Amino acid sequence: AYKGTSANGEVVFFETDEQLVPGDTDTKRDVYERSYDSDVGAYVTREVSLGPTGGNDAYPAQYEGASADGARVFFSTEERLVAADTDHSSDVYMRDLETGMTTLVTQGSAECAPGCGNGASGATFADANEDGTRVFFETKERLAAGDTDKASDLYVRDLQTEETELVLVGEAACLPGC
Secondary structure (H helix, E strand, C coil): CEECCCCCCEEEEEECCCCCCCCCCCCEEEEEEEEEEEECCCEEEEEECEEEEEECCCCCCCEEEEEECCCEEEEEECCCCCCCCCCCEEEEEEEEECCEEEEECCCCCCCCCCCCCCCCCCCCEEEECCCCCCCEECCCCCCCCCCCCCCCEEEECCCCCEEEEEEEEHHCCCCCCC
16 A cells, blocks of 8 residues: 655655565565666665564554655564564664664663663654654653653654654643544
8 A cells, every 4th residue: 555755756655465575474564665776777666664683573564654855764563673672562663775774763762771661552653854863753651761650752763863852741742643
């Protein structure tokens, strides 16, 4: 199913449970991108929802958004795709299509350790800035020292500085639908 495009229309994102690339060996929903590859001289399809430690488990992935240029793609899954993710709660990931790196977005701030992140509460993608370097998400999990309740809170993760900040606490953070 079609999910979105880059601002210039050169990259298309979609989800399917079909195995479209040789590395996809499961029958769960995955996120893919299709774009013209000038090195190959043709349009190519690449799987987005994978990482160094996963991508073929029994967990579906869901497209959440992309940077304006389509180089950074956001998706959520319960699957553990990087070593920093040690639970099976829903997390938001970013796949950098230029470097091929997958990053866990929904992780705690450095000053919050130990005891932050990798809990039973999942996270929900909220938004990202145009270049995809600042990602907003909502979770009941404690990911910053200032979070002292079990209510849903809004966080922002700066992917360049690798910092997670608490933006809105409790009921004020509840986005429509929560």
